[in-house]
Each structure stands twice: as C-alpha cells, then as structure tokens.
Amino acid sequence: MKKEFTPKLFSLLKQGISKETLTKDILSGLIVGIVALPLAIAFAIASGVSPEKGIVTAIIAGIIISTFGGSRVQIGGPTGAFIVIVYGIVQQYGTDGLTIATFMAGFIIIGLGLARLGNLLKYIPYSLIVGFTSGIALIIFSSQINDFFGLHIDKVPADFIDKWSVYFNNFQHINLYAIGIAGATVIITLYFQKIIKNIPGSIVAIVLATILVKIFNIPVDTIESNFGEIPNHLSLPHIPNMNFDTIQALIQPAFAIAILGSIESLLSAVVSDSMIGGKHRSNMELIAQGAANIASSLFGGIPATGAIARTATNVKNGGRTPISGIVHSLVLLAIMLLFAPYAKLIPLPCLSGILIVVAYHMSEWRQFKSILKGNRMDIIILLTTFFLTVIFDLVIAIEIGIVLSSFMFMKRMSESVNIQGFSSENENDEYLFDEELLDIPNDVILYEINGPLFFGAARQFQETIINAHLQPKVIIIRMRYVPFIDATGYQSIKEIIKTYRSRKIKVIISGVRPTFRKDFEKNEMFKFLENDFVVDDINKAIEKAKMYL
Numbered sequence: 001m002k003k004e005f006t007p008k009l010f011s012l013l014k015q016g017i018s019k020e021t022l023t024k025d026i027l028s029g030l031i032v033g034i035v036a037l038p039l040a041i042a043f044a045i046a047s048g049v050s051p052e053k054g055i056v057t058a059i060i061a062g063i064i065i066s067t068f069g070g071s072r073v074q075i076g077g078p079t080g081a082f083i084v085i086v087y088g089i090v091q092q093y094g095t096d097g098l099t100i101a102t103f104m105a106g107f108i109i110i111g112l113g114l115a116r117l118g119n120l121l122k123y124i125p126y127s128l129i130v131g132f133t134s135g136i137a138l139i140i141f142s143s144q145i146n147d148f149f150g151l152h153i154d155k156v157p158a159d160f161i162d163k164w165s166v167y168f169n170n171f172q173h174i175n176l177y178a179i180g181i182a183g184a185t186v187i188i189t190l191y192f193q194k195i196i197k198n199i200p201g202s203i204v205a206i207v208l209a210t211i212l213v214k215i216f217n218i219p220v221d222t223i224e225s226n227f228g229e230i231p232n233h234l235s236l237p238h239i240p241n242m243n244f245d246t247i248q249a250l251i252q253p254a255f256a257i258a259i260l261g262s263i264e265s266l267l268s269a270v271v272s273d274s275m276i277g278g279k280h281r282s283n284m285e286l287i288a289q290g291a292a293n294i295a296s297s298l299f300g301g302i303p304a305t306g307a308i309a310r311t312a313t314n315v316k317n318g319g320r321t322p323i324s325g326i327v328h329s330l331v332l333l334a335i336m337l338l339f340a341p342y343a344k345l346i347p348l349p350c351l352s353g354i355l356i357v358v359a360y361h362m363s364e365w366r367q368f369k370s371i372l373k374g375n376r377m378d379i380i381i382l383l384t385t386f387f388l389t390v391i392f393d394l395v396i397a398i399e400i401g402i403v404l405s406s407f408m409f410m411k412r413m414s415e416s417v418n419i420q421g422f423s424s425e426n427e428n429d430e431y432l433f434d435e436e437l438l439d440i441p442n443d444v445i446l447y448e449i450n451g452p453l454f455f456g457a458a459r460q461f462q463e464t465i466i467n468a469h470l471q472p473k474v475i476i477i478r479m480r481y482v483p484f485i486d487a488t489g490y491q492s493i494k495e496i497i498k499t500y501r502s503r504k505i506k507v508i509i510s511g512v513r514p515t516f517r518k519d520f521e522k523n524e525m526f527k528f529l530e531n532d533f534v535v536d537d538i539n540k541a542i543e544k545a546k547m548y549l
Contacts, residue, residue, distance in 0.1 A: 004116075005153035005284050007068045009322040021320055028319035029327025032075055035200045035313055036062075036328060037335055039358070041223070041343065042351040043078040044302060046143055047086035049095060051223055051343070052230050052336070053302050054078050057233070059333045061292035061304030066325025069288035070281030071269040075310040075325050076249075076292055080358050081264050082257070082303045083140050084394045089253050091158050100240045101250045102297035105257035109290030112262055118282030123264060127378040127406075128385050129403040130367050135389025135397065137362035141357055147352035148182040150175025150220055160390050173271045178220045178349040181209050185353025195236040200316070202354050209350040210342075218377040223351075237298040256395040258292070261305040265289045268306035309361060377408045379434035410455075417451035419464045438538065443473040444545050446538075455488035462492040466499050475500060478538055480511030490523040497528045506548055510541035511535045 003011070036058050038244060044054030058077035059114050065076030089098045112118065121159045142163055146153050185205040194202030223230065243271045269280040285306075314324050333342075338345075371382050381404055388397035440446055447465055451457065465475070477493075485493075497507045511532050512520070520526065520534060537540050 003545065004281055005287070006281070007284060007288065007322075008070055008072050008281065009067055012072070012321050017287060017321055017323070019043055020074075022323065024104055024318035025321050025324040026327050028314050028317040029324040030331055031198065031200070031317045032310055032314045032319070032324065033328040033331025033335070033513055034203050036075070036077055036307075036310055037343075038202050038206050038331060038346075038354050039307075039310070040332070040357045041076055041346070042358075043080060043083060045223075045227070045348070045351060046080075046083045046140065046355055047078075047302060048090040049086070049098070049323050050227050051301060052298060052340075055230075055336050056234060056295045056299050057301035057304050059329045059336070060299050060301055061296045062329035062332070063326055064292040064295055065265075065304070065306065066322040066329070067288075068284070068291060069322065069325075070286075071089075071272060071279070071306070072278050072321055072325065073272045073276060073311055073314050073319050074269055074280070074285065074306045075311065075314050075328060076265070076289070076304050077307050078302055079264060079305055079307045080355070080362055081136055081260055081305070083143070084136055084389070085253065085256055085260065086302055087143075087158060088393065088395075089250075093253075094249065096240065097246075097253075098302065099297045099300065100242055100246055101253045101257060102293050102301075102303050103240055103242075104247065104250060104254035104295030105261065105303065106290045106292070108254060108258035108295065109262055109293060110287050111290075112258070113283045113286030113290060114512075117281050118262075118266060118286045118504070119134060122403070125381055125405045126367075127371050127382040128398075128405050129267065130364050130371060131382045131385030131401060132389045132397050134363050134365070134368050135386045136394065137359040137364075138390055140359040140362065140535065144352040144355050144359070147221065147348040148178065148356065150178025150349060152221070175220060175349075178347075181213070181218075181220060181347055182349040182356075183351040185350045186357055187210060189354055189357045200313075202357075203275065204352065206350055209347050210345050213347045215346055221348040221488065222344065223346050223348065228344070230336075230340040230344050232337055234336075235300050237295075239298065239394075240298070251261030252395060257303045257400065258290075258393070259398060261289055261293065261303060262286055264308075265306035268308040268311050270354055271308055272311050272315055274284075275312065276320065282339050309358070315432070340380055377412070380422070381408060413452060413454065414457040414460055417449065417453070417460065419450075419455040419461055420448045421465075439542065441474075441542070441546055441549060443549060445472045445474075446474065446476045446478060448478045448481075452484050453479075453482050453489035453492070454484070454486045457489075459488075459492070460490070462495055465496055472501070472505060474506045474508060474548055476508045476510055476538075476541045476545060478510045478541070479516070480538075482516075485519065487523070490519070490525065493525065494528050501528075506545075507533070508541045508544055510538045512536055 040054035041051045044051050062076045065074060073363050086098060089101055139160065142160060145167050146156050151173050153166060153170055157166055188205040189201040192204050211219060265285060266282055273280055288304060288316040314546055371378050381401060384404060385397050385401040386398055449461065453461060500507050507529060516532065533544065535544065
C-alpha cells in the first residue's frame with residue numbers, strides 16, 4: 001500500500017539516478033519542451049481560450065504530474081482529447097465556468113485515485129476508447145478548416161453539421177497564402193524528422209512560417225491579430241468563487257473532464273510502460289493528475305492529462321525518469337518569460353496545420369478499420385460512441401458508451417453461464433462430470449451451473465430449472481464452478497426452493513464453498529433450506545438424496 005501511493009520520482013531518487021541517465025533526461029526534456037510549445041498554444045486556441053492558457057497548463061500541470069505521478073516518463077499538459085469538452089464549456093459557461101469545472105474535476109480525479117479505481121479504468125472497452133478518440137480527431141480536423149483555408153469566419157458554430165454548412169457557404173473566400181502555409185506545415189511536421197531526427201518538424205515549420213510572414217508581410221491571421229499580446233509572466237493563483245448553484249450546473253462537465261482525463265492519462269502510462277518495459281502506479285498517477293488540474297485551474301490554465309504523443313517523444317529521445325518531464329515544463333517557463341513577444345507572430349494557418357497532423361495521429365483509423373471487421377457488439381459500441389461524439393456531445397458519448405458497454409458485458413457474461421441437467425435416464429451419465437463415476441438415483445435430477453450467478457444470468461438460471469416440466473422427488477443444484485453469486489442470484493435460488501417446496505420436491509445444493517456458506521447465512525438462505533441440505537461435495541449430496549428417498 002505504501003509503495004502504491006509513493007510517487008515514482010521519490011522511489012527513483014531513493015534508488016539513485018546515474019549521471020548518464022540524468023544527462024539523457026535533461027536533453028530529452030529540452031526537446032519535449034520545444035515540441036510542447038506549439039501544441040500547448042494550438043490546443044488552447046482550438047479550445048476557445050487565449051494561447052497563454054495552454055502554456056500555463058503545460059508548465060504548472062507538467063511539473064506536478066512529473067513530480068508526483070506514478071509513471072517514470074509521463075509528460076503532462078493540455079491535449080487534443082480535451083478540445084471538444086473545453087470548447088463546449090467555454091461556449092456555455094465562459095472561462096470562469098471552465099476554471100471551476102477543472103478545479104472540481106481535479107478533486108474527483110484525486111478521489112478516484114484514493115479509492116483505488118485506477119486499476120478499474122483499464123477495463124473500459126478498447127472499442128469505446130477508439131470510438132470517442134476517432135470522433136474527437138474528426139472534430140479537431142473540422143475545427144481547423146477556417147484557419148487552414150483562411151476563410152476569416154468570425155464566429156464558427158460549435159455544432160458539427162452547422163460548422164460544415166458555414167464552411168461550404170464561405171469557401172469562395174479561400175486565402176491561397178493560408179493554404180500554402182498550412183499545407184507546408186503539415187508536410188514539414190510529418191516528414192522533417194526523417195531528415196534530421198532530433199529536431200521537431202513542427203518547430204521548424206513555425207519558425208519558417210513566422211519569419212516568412214513577418215518579412216514579406218503575408219496577409220494571413222496571426223496570434224497577435226486575433227488574440228493580442230501573449231503575457232510573459234505567470235499570474236498569481238486565484239481560488240474560483242463557487243456556490244451550490246454553480247457546482248450543480250458544472251458537476252456534469254467536471255465529471256466528464258475527470259473521466260476523460262483519467263482514461264487518457266492511464267492509457268498514456270500503459271503505452272509508455274510497453275515502450276520502456278516499466279510498470280506505472282495507476283492510483284498515484286491519478287492523484288497527481290487531480291492535483292495538476294487543481295493547480296492548473298488556480299493559475300488560469302485548462303484541463304491537463306498525460307499526453308501520449310509527447311510521452312512517446314520523451315521515451316524516443318532517451319527520457320527514463322520524471323526529471324525529463326520537469327525539465328520540459330521549465331523549458332516552457334523559460335520560453336514564456338523570454339520569448340512570449342515573438343510567439344504572438346505565429347501565423348494561425350501554421351497552428352492549424354499542426355493540429356491537423358495531431359488529428360490524423362489521434363484518428364486511429366487502422367484500429368477503427370480493424371474493429372469494424374470484428375465482433376458485432378464491438379462494432380456497435382465503436383460506431384455509437386463515434387457518431388455521438390461527432391454529432392452530439394462527448395459527454396453523452398462517454399456516458400452512453402459506458403452504459404452500452406456494460407449491457408454488452410452483462411449479455412456476454414449471462415451467455416457464458418452454462419446450466420445442464422442430468423438424471424438416471426441420461427445415456428452415459430456416469431461420465432458427464434469430468435469423468436466422475438456418479439450414481440444418480442431414480443427420481444433425482446442433477447443441475448450443473450458453470451459461470452457467475454449474477455443479475456444478468458439469474459433469470460435465465462431460474463427459468464431453465466423451474467420451466468423444465470419435470471417431476472423428480474429431489475433436485476441437486478451443483479455450484480462447484482460458480483465463482484460468485486450476487487443478491488439477484490440468491491433471490492433466484494430462494495424462488496427455486498420455494499417453487500419446488502410447493503411441489504413437494506426437495507432441493508439440495510452441492511459444491512458450496514466456505515465463503516458461500518457465510519453469504520448464504522447473510523442472505524438468510526437457511527430460512528428456506530435446511531442447513532444439512534447445503535453440502536460441499538457431490539457424493540454427499542447424492543447420499544443425502546438417497547436417504548431422503
């Protein structure tokens with residue numbers, strides 16, 4: 001327990017970090033910090049907030065996630081996954097509403113970690129994750145059409161269909177300079193590292209585009225023309241004003257931020273584990289993520305989580321301890337303090353090109369295509385989550401996706417429960433039970449249950465036995481392969497016993513484990529069944545049946 005809630009950095013410092021590892025971490029942190037700059041700015045703008053909020057988030061949240069997190073190499077900050085949620089909150093509640101929702105989400109994530117729910121989040125179906133991730137990617141792509149083509153639309157609708165309707169009505173205003181800059185940015189971002197490995201293509205694209213636009217006075221929108229100056233300092237922390245009405249209004253967006261942030265951060269940690277052969281501490285990671293979101297909101301930032309692309313960049317450049325993540329945040333702080341006046345010159349078509357590359361990598365189109373060839377239930381979850389994310393709302397998509405996945409899981413589990421009935425009239429019945437030699441008397445039916453007896457399968461179990469239309473004198477229910485029974489399962493057993501008791505048929509339950517016997521007592525089963533008719537061995541059950549007969 002103590003290790004589970006110990007930050008990874010603390011454990012590594014206790015073990016000792018070599019000079020060689022430290023050097024690699026610092027160099028990797030420098031590279032990742034440079035990579036993170038345009039992404040932080042782009043994610044903030046796409047989310048409907050000012051550019052510096054993205055940088056602030058990467059600085060504050062990045063340091064906290066790396067210092068107190070449960071992963072060796074996790075890089076934290078704003079991510080593309082949050083664009084949809086943040087944009088929706090800002091449109092409906094303003095930036096103050098976003099601050100409060102992020103603040104509340106931080107406490108929810110900490111609660112998930114303290115409750116040790118980090119391990120449970122990994123059981124969310126992959127088809128659901130691919131569904132909403134691909135949906136987010138399509139929304140991010142759609143949100144960048146205005147800047148990519150230089151359409152100069154002042155107010156782009158939030159709704160997906162309305163947005164494209166406005167685009168089609170304004171394509172006559174295409175700016176060829178904007179298309180040239182955005183297209184060149186996409187090409188450079190995708191392919192530059194094949195030429196020079198350690199220099200991020202996005203940074204090269206930004207530097208070249210900014211210089212060209214400034215020197216030749218190219219008529220495209222820039223950060224300065226749309227947002228003004230970028231502050232070169234961090235604002236003082238400020239606790240948002242909240243009351244019960246505000247909390248009530250923002251609790252759903254806060255939970256959406258918390259659930260999405262938790263899934264994204266743990267998914268990133270799992271991916272990085274596979275890259276370095278490590279093992280993260282999921283609950284400690286959630287606690288750090290929660291603290292990072294609280295701190296980010298206090299400094300005026302936006303929601304933060306583990307960033308898969310930046311974490312992978314960290315690993316590929318030699319980062320092996322949380323020191324690289326701390327360095328990445330310090331690099332961003334230095335850039336903000338020293339170079340903020342120059343960042344305002346970045347052309348928006350360039351940032352849109354970077355985000356379109358992000359959307360392409362987020363789309364997971366190969367996995368999407370692969371799932372479409374698979375199980376019908378996975379296809380339903382994938383497409384439902386995808387279309388709900390795109391057409392309606394990410395919050396609704398996650399909620400319905402999880403509920404749908406739960407129903408699908410219950411259906412599969414109930415179908416996995418196998419109930420077989422055997423009697424002395426069965427052919428070769430002495431070899432029906434793992435080659436056991438069983439002497440089943442006449443007027444006795446033996447039912448074998450294989451699988452969990454939970455609410456999804458309890459009704460099937462009850463109907464199978466009661467509707468058999470047989471009239472034996474004794475029924476033996478064998479439960480040796482039942483791993484657990486829930487309240488509905490116990491109720492079904494009671495109903496079966498009462499039904500057969502009314503027909504003067506005796507019920508014997510066999511294969512009952514010691515733990516189940518305690519649960520039998522808690523669920524008052526012995527009010528319906530004598531204690532000695534609940535046995536742990538099938539041979540004892542058969543002998544009991546013979547004695548009764």
